[in-house]
Amino acid sequence: MTTLEIGAKLLSTDGYLVVTALRRHTVSVEGSAGERQDLAYDEISAIAIQDGRADATLTALQPWWSGLPNAVRRNALDRLEVVLEVLTGYRWGSARLAQPGEPHPPFGDSEMSIHSRCVEMARQLSYEQSVDRNVLRRVQDGELAAATVSPKTVNNWIRSWQTDGLRGLVDKRAVKSARGFAAIDERVRRIADDVLARFDGDISKVNTTTIEADIRLQMKAEGLADVVLPQRLFQEYLSERQRALGRNTRAQRSRHLRRKASAHTSFPAMHPSHIAIDATRADVLVWDELRERPVSVEILTAISVATRVVVGLRVTPRSGNALEAGLLLYDVMRPMTMLVEGTTVDDWRWCGVPESLDLSNVPVHRSPKRIVPPGQSLQGIHFKPGVRPSSIRCDHGSVFLSEHFIALLRDFGIDLMLSRGSKPTDNPHVERFHETLQRAYQAIPGFKGRNVAERGRKVDASGEALLTAAELERHLRRFVALDYHRSWHEGLVLPGAPSARLTPLEMWDAMHEVTGRLHVPQHPDLIYQFLPIRWLTIGHAGVEYKNLTYDAPVLADFRNVRKGTFQADSRKAPFHYDPRDVSRIWFRRPDTGRIHEIPWKARHWLDMPMGDWMHERALSRIAERGGNAALNRKSTWRQIIAELGQLTSAEETAEARAKGYAARLRWEQAQRDHAEAAEAAAMFDGDQDGVVTPLRPLRAEGDDGFDIDAEWPDYDEDGD
Structure with a gap:
């Protein structure tokens, strides 16, 4: 604080002023030349x-x-x-x-x-x-x-x-400060920025002289040829902008993507039902048992963003399709368990017997006491929780933008949140989990590294047999349940206790105490809600689709339905169709709501995988042999069977072999999915022991337990 008093000096634009008097509203001052004036206090x-x-x-x-x-x-x-x-x-x-x-x-x-x-x-x-x-x-x-x-x-x-x-x-x-770029005409700076914006890594880098020539040509085209440019400052501006672009095309591309995809806020995932999904190539080879050669597969993963719990994981052929993306969503919605007994670890399976058609009142076991803490025994049941997603975060992959996948999201009321283009960090949680999978890959034969720089000369140098795709899926699910879900995750922070070390399942339980649950009706027929529907007419001979006829006794009551029973102005009925296995379709009875399998009439003739791709290949081969005129109802079955045999045994191109392996892998996955659903349905009806084991054969009616394919004993002449 400065005290103003008589005799004090004031600094003005003309020099010093001396205070001569202090009045009520003004201050009297005198200048160096003796001039007097009154100044207001303000x-x-x-x-x-x-x-x-x-x-x-x-x-x-x-x-x-x-x-x-x-x-x-x-x-x-x-x-x-x-x-x-x-x-x-x-x-x-x-x-x-x-x-x-x-x-x-x-x-x-x-x-x-x-x-x-x-x-x-x-x-x-x-x-x-x-x-x-x-x-x-x-x-x-x-x-x-x-x-x-x-x-x-x-x-x-x-x-x-x-x-x-x-x-x-x-x-x-x-x-004196450095002359700012504002001295350059704003219109010229706009033209320069537009010219430099082209260098995003897609075109070759050029020197400053060429860029300046392009700018001056554009200035001339816009009538700015008479604008005077400070040459030195303009050259400095161009050099500075070029430095910001990057010193080479690779740096220009990287910086362009970062600028294009920059974000100022993060997605507030505050509920376990916010799910992120993605597909990635597995960094491990699997074994094709039929052709006895190593092949590559993809991993579809769904992760709860808020808790980092992996709620779905599937191994698919390259590349995954919309149906498999929908089945991943099916895995997300169903709670499953994994049992460890001794040194035996089973696959993920249904946890418990459904008590009613709607199992929303049956709690999913989530007590932390059931989660085996690190350092203690692994024996017992490990849970994979299920949840109905409220939102799905994914990239712009064709499988996630397909009509089938979007229709599933619409039916379940799930928001689709697409990542921005060229922005993989929009979905960082599942991308980071792909790195975590390296620990699982490195523990099995066939690990090939994340890139060629990490790859050995021989991927199978260990001499151990490669896992099949089904074995790889079991291995990854075991890794998730027994390792990942039980390990400390550094990305999980508990408000109020930032130093607390949490596992994904512990975070899941903690969040569910606050958010509550989004229940999913756990009916054994849930999987069929994720399969495409075909509207077909039920006739006396059954149902015909793609030159195949399907029939079962359950259709007897619906062979002569009136129009509008299932579809307006039509006698067609909805059938669930699985492209992975075209040897059967499924029909839901409207009076009971239960799903019934409708097999292909000639299914007993065929003892090999029959998926949609193989069926289409068979039809195309038949068409090449004589077209539609060569086909009729009586010969279709025998011709398809013959052609399928040729397709399996014939020498094919690499692309055809890859598609054939993908078709067989999808068929095997379909067998596991539908066998699991069928056994769960049998449990629902009270015909099973309450344990769902994938691919455990069901005993048909009238089966006396005699296996005709088993090795027969040697009998002596007396019958002993």
């Missing part, structure tokens, strides 16, 4: 000046004066004292502010010319600088040419003060 700013040489300043000097560096302000005040002493004989410009001994001769002598006073002041200043070590050091370092001040310099200070006041005494070189 015209005075209470800011102390350097070394107490000014008690306050006028508001007119702010904020310019306060924004100057201290050294610049001190230098300007030194020059002001020189100017005022030359003109008035007093360093502060007023006899009221006279210092001891002022005025010093020859200053204050009105008979002496201004030039003579400037010569005398220059002599004094030169002497002061000659004994100032700081000035001499600057001369020695080359900052100053000499330690003297010329009379012309002093005269120039006086002229600058008379013209611009205090502003004229500020050293312009000390406050």
Whole structure:
């Protein structure tokens, strides 16, 4: 705080003012020339000046004066004292502010010319600088040419003060800043930015001269040819913009993607039902048992973003399709268990017997006591929780944008949240889990590394047999249940306890205490809600689809339904269709809601995988042999069977072999899925022991347990 009193000095644009009187509304001041004026109190700013040489300043000097560096302000005040002493004989410009001994001769002598006073002041200043070590050091370092001040310099200070006041005494070189790019015409900068925006890594890098030529051509096209460009500043602008793009095309591409996909906020996943899904190539080879060769597969993963629990995982052929993406969603919705007994670990399976058609009142076991803590025994049941997703985060893959997958999301009321293009970090949680899978891959034969730099000369150098796709899926699910779900996840932070170490399942339980549950009706027929529907007409011979006829006793009551029973103005009925296994379709009775399998009539003739791809290949081969005219109802079955045999045994191209393996792998997955659902249905009907084991054969009605394919014993002549 500065005290304003009579005799205090004020710094103004014209020099120092001295306070002569303090009135109610104004302050009377006197200038160096004796002029008097009254100032309002709000015209005075209470800011102390350097070394107490000014008690306050006028508001007119702010904020310019306060924004100057201290050294610049001190230098300007030194020059002001020189100017005022030359003109008035007093360093502060007023006899009221006279210092001891002022005025010093020859200053204050009105008979002496201004030039003579400037010569005398220059002599004094030169002497002061000659004994100032700081000035001499600057001369020695080359900052100053000499330690003297010329009379012309002093005269120039006086002229600058008379013209611009205090502003004229500020050293312009000390406050001179670099010329900003704003000096370049805004229209020219826009054109330059548009030209430079093309360099996103897709086109080759060119030099600055070529870029400037393109800019000037565009300026001419827009009528800006007469705009004057500061050449040096413009070259600096282009160089700076090019540096920001990247030094090569690879850097330009990377920076372009980062700029395009930058985000300022994260997705607030506050509920376990926020699911992220993605597909990735497995970094391990699997074994094709039929052709006895290694092949690659993909991993479809669904992860709860808020808890990091893996709620779905499937091994699929490359590349996964929309049906498999829908079945991954099926895995997300059903709770499953994994039992460890001794050294035996089973597959994920249904946890418990459904008590009713709607199992929403049956709780999913989630007690932390059931989760085996690290360091203790693994024996017992491990749970994979199920949840109905409220949102799905995925990329723009064709399988996730397919009509079938989007229809499933619409039916279940699930929001589809697509990542932005070229932005894999929009889905970082599942991408990071792909790295975690490396621990699972490295524990089995056939690991090939994440890239060629990590790959050995022989992937199968260990000599161990590769796993099949089904075995790989079991291995990964075991890894998730017994390792990943029980390990500390650094990305899980509990509010209020940031140092707490949480596993994904523990975070799941903690969140469900607050959020509650999104129940899914756990009916054994749930899987059929994820299969496509075909509308077919039920006739006396059954149902015909793609030249195949399906029939079962359950259709007897629906062979002569009236129009509109299932579909408006039509006698067609809905059938669930699995492209992975076309040897059967499924029909849901409207009166009971139960699913019934409708087999292909000639299914007993075929003992090999029959998926949609193989069926289509068979039909195409038949068409090549004679077209539609060569086909009829009586010959179709036998021809398809014959062609399927040829397809299996014939030498095919690499692409055909890959498609054939994919078709067989999908068929095997279909057998596991439907066998599991059939056994769960048998449990529902009370015909089983309450344990669902994938691919455990069901005993048909009238089966006496005799296996005709088993090895027969040798009998002697007496029948013993």
